[in-house]
Amino acid sequence: MNLPAETSTFVGRDLELSEVSRLMGDSRLVTLTGPGGVGKTRLAIRAAATAVEHVYFAELAAEQNGDLLAHAVAAALGLREQSVRPQAEVVAEHLADKRLLLILDTCEHLIAATRDLVTRILVAAPGVRVLATSRQPLGLPSECVYRVEPLADADAQRLFCDRAVAVLPQFTPTDAVVRLCTRLEGIPLALELAARRLRALSPQELADRLDDRFALLGGGSRTGRHDGLRSAVGWSHELCTPDERLLWARLSVFAGSFDVEAAGQVCADERLGNVPGVLARLADKSIVRADDDRYRMLDTIREYGRDWLRELGEEELQLRRHRDYYLTLAREADADWFGPNQFTWALWVRCELPNLRLALDHSIASAVGLELVGALWFVWFCLGEIREGRYYLDRALERNGKPGPARTKALWAAAWVSFAQGDLDLVAHRTAEACEAALEQRDWVGAGYAHLSLGALTIVKGDPERGGVTVEQAIGYFERAGGRHVGKLVAATVLGLCLLMRDEHERAAALMAEQRAECESAGEVWARSGGDYIRSRVELGRGDPVAADRLARAGLRAVWRFGDLLSSAVAVDQLAMTACAVGDHPRAARLLGAGQRIWDSFGLSQFGSPDFGGPRLETERQVRAALGDAEFERGYREGEQSPEGAVGHALGGLPNSRVVRWNLPAPE
Template sequence: MNLPAETSTFVGRDTELSEVSQLIADSRLVTLTGPGGVGKTRLALRAAASVPEQVYFAELAAEQNGDLLAHAVAAALGLREQSARPQADVLAEHLADQRLLLVLDTCEHLIGATRDLVTRILAAAPGVRLLATSRQPLGLPAECVYRVEPLPDADAQRLFCDRAVAVQPQFTPTDAVVRLCARLEGIPLALELAARRLRALSPEELADRLDDRFALLGGGRRAGRHDGLRSAVGWSHELCTPDERLLWARLSVFAGSFDVDAAGQVCADDRLANVPGLLARLADKSIVRADDDRYRMLDTIREYGRDWLRELGEEELQLRRHRDYYLTLAREADADWFGPNQFSWALWVRCELPNLRLALDHSIASAVGLELVGALWFVWFCLGEIREGRYYLDRALERNSKPGPARTKALWAAAWVSFAQGDLELVARRTAEACDAALAQQDWAGAGYAHLGLGALKTVNGDPERGGEAVEQAIGYFDQAGGRHVGRLVAVTMRALSLTMRGQYDRAGALMAEQRAECENAGEIWARTSGDYIRSRVELGRGDAVAADRLARTGLRAVWRLGDILSSAIAVDQLAITACAIGDHPRAARLLGAGQRIWDSFGLTQFGSAEFAGPRLEAERRARAAMGDAAFEREYQDGAAFPPERAVGYALGGLPNSRIVRWNLPAPD
């Protein structure tokens, strides 16, 4: 056995080690793949050390000539040169009756030669198993490919601390270690290089300086390809063809993951005509990782590509192409939001949010950025990204003061987001400005959305009658605009809410029946679920708490799936109210605590409105009276400790068979 001695402790990888060991036992050819520095060689050595057969290790990084590959492997086996015959023949003959494991380390630069030699060995030597490490598979039918991933967070921190103690025996972990390991993405080479830097820098300083990680983690001496992070990634770059390198550079403008269509739209031109084929080749070489139908790069790989993109002088061009691509999709999503594809668009947003942020960051001060942030109104308000929406809308409006439809849309969208957070003073200013601007521009749909915000503001400020009048105006403007607008369905919901708040349950119920029919006819989900909340209030007002509970849970199930955090908070509160009405006061207390935690994640409870908060406060008063303060607080704090996912799961669990208490919500005086 000629395995190199381990010079440091082996950290983590228990599952991977077990899986690779089993693959070696079951397969004659196993290839460990993954990006540079991820730990393929170390895992291969540890797995090979546990094999019962004789093991030989051939390190191939220094061999650049494929014609001499067989000589390098023969040398690792201790086989002397026999110049009269081809070395590959001698090697195959020598191995024919052997039982051993042959480890071929670092094959990516000699893929063709390695493939040919391995094919020959497999055919000539049935007792020989091969374990290869490579940044891309060998591409043989008998090959079992195992992708080595970066270390998970806990193991990354263990590795860093282990290496840090070797450098500084008195080293003590701090919170900066968690941040540092996260930014280095669990790449063992990067973690080890960072630990070396502790001789000169603290973990806090290291984490702060990682924006230029290649300079920081250069490794100092240049004795080998793994001495520094840049040399490790640069080795992969050298193994790529010119068109693969160009695509690598252009793909660096993406944040997070991307799909093949996005790569083609943003990166393709006369120089890169076959982006799907090149992308598959980059995945084979561990430059990008394929996850189902999407691809992603490690930040270290991306930053290396971005450096090359700057060198090529293409960075601004590619960022504009990236921005324009996502603007086109945002327009499409906005136009298609009213309809049956809302769950599909919600999934698209979850996948593409990092790229949407990048496009906004690059363009927020321009008219394009203003249009983009407005087109994404449904992301901010309907899909739960409320704080982020407030951030981008505020910045866009500050930097784009010229009147126009895009600014009007951003104004009413900003008003809606501010409403969700309970910033009612800002809602008043922005709805007024949006109303004036939309009417001046004869933007009737914009006028509808702006007046809808005005109606919601009046309603939560305790004037549901005038709020209903503003909503009626909004409906009229939507009708004047023509076409289909999800705002019109929301306006009908708000009209019904104003009626409910005045105790006019039958009129509100009739409106909501019409709204539900229209939603179902269009395949619309989001507005229908907001209608479920109103229908729940109507049924509770009529005295049917069980029906009210069922409707609230139906609505919560859909809005949580969409990611609508605002509607989810409202629905959890409503379920607390129905629990109290049914007589399950401990459940009501727990749901009130859970709802409060969700509200706290983005804004003021019930928009900071005493009018809206009335039923919630009444449920709390009744539950406290029934349970006593101490018991109520125990259940409330238990609910408040729930993370949102658990809170919603608990809320959706339904109600036990409890004593039903008829509870008619009192109409205002």
């Protein structure tokens, strides 16, 4: 299960839990509806906790782009496939033989996309059940809709008192609590917000102020449950100081979570100086929730703040400031990627991906968006976000046709991403344009990356001789540009592969020794892993499979942590060869299956190259001959069904190789 942890007690809802459980047994699609803050998510989590299947939880509140909904669900499932096929199709295929419960939380802003994805899943995966939460039904014929109502009076008072004791251990209920809970109409979010105010106000004072607030918002009349919640949130807003209200509104431009630095850079100005202090006060009032060194807003709170931001006339300004802040950081990450901070930047991306998406969605048709998507090339390629990279790069290039360095960079980045997906025709088209543009602009760095892509394409198409010449040209362009560029180290790896294909193993070994020395001097990890792969092949050719295994594992360890599945597939194939070389054929069969599963996720196994794929095919032939068809297929399927398990096993080292075993988490 990947259910979020419940950080407070669950109060009441016995009848609701029983009914939802019954509906889940009768229907494969149950949608919990109701206004924001009524407790749909908590009810779904508690109902799912008793499910007999595995449960996967996809939180969709931060995802604003319906085109990327399936990607968000795939991430919740732990699915890292980056196929050229539509991601919804990939998710449905992945689930086809699974038996599990999938929770889709907060769907109302993505109704059409959710409806389409759920339809695919229900058709393709008969063993999958879906539990959705939304302010409105999905609108599918097979959907069973259950409306979540506010808490009954007694449960509302229990919830308020429970939260009150957590704030003030000496709290004692009074008659004012009954009046307060009645006025808040049993909406859990409103009750929790009210309880947090007990540090400053008594229940009587809270109830009196809430009376005033209702009168201010609508003459004391109540037109619906949602009005009760909005009034409660508005009342919390009324109790905030002016600077707290202003920061609340400005923070609404963030998607997902954010840190203090981001809040300060995006929100501070002459009207709002001490952002960290004001943010701490908002956290104390439960307007934002603190999670270690990051903060987030509940969806209802964010929406209320966004409405106020529009009223202030600042929405576009704040979105531009948000975009510019993340562009600045993306430039810094791009410039710093060649160096010792790669894992730090990878962690930053994992935390900030919702905000990066938001910045791209807001600017993709502009020159700023073109620059941003190109600066994030390492996210798309090195960190395995290939499908999203393709999505944003395609749209940025379609909408920004004016030649310039930013377009050139987006072109070669798009070529690299398309190469990973196996779309070699598009690689050829974009590489040709990038090469021509870079040379016209005397952009030597861009020329280096573009020629590197052209050389790699030529190699996998079966001409390592000409490809090697082109890669050497790429290295020359990087040297002409001066400075340090990770592309030069990648080019050395690709040139080493050419030398292996030409049986020049000692030259390849010497070149990789130089590459590794430069990587170690710079503290570079990602590009070094490619050199480890080439050195592993050299050692295997020299007849030392244990050394070859050690080097391949070193490379895999790095790229698997980054989430780079393309490099992971190459390394897993190499480990299958080392296992075969020492006679561990069952292990080799599992690794061949795992490697093929990873390759298949890109759409073109071993890049479709007979030269590149030849060693793998020969290994498979030897392993099959040693085990027999039945045992080989059994091990192969085991690796294919659980590539993560096979990779973790492979990273333990060969038997008797005197390599220390270690545990590696699945890629983030």
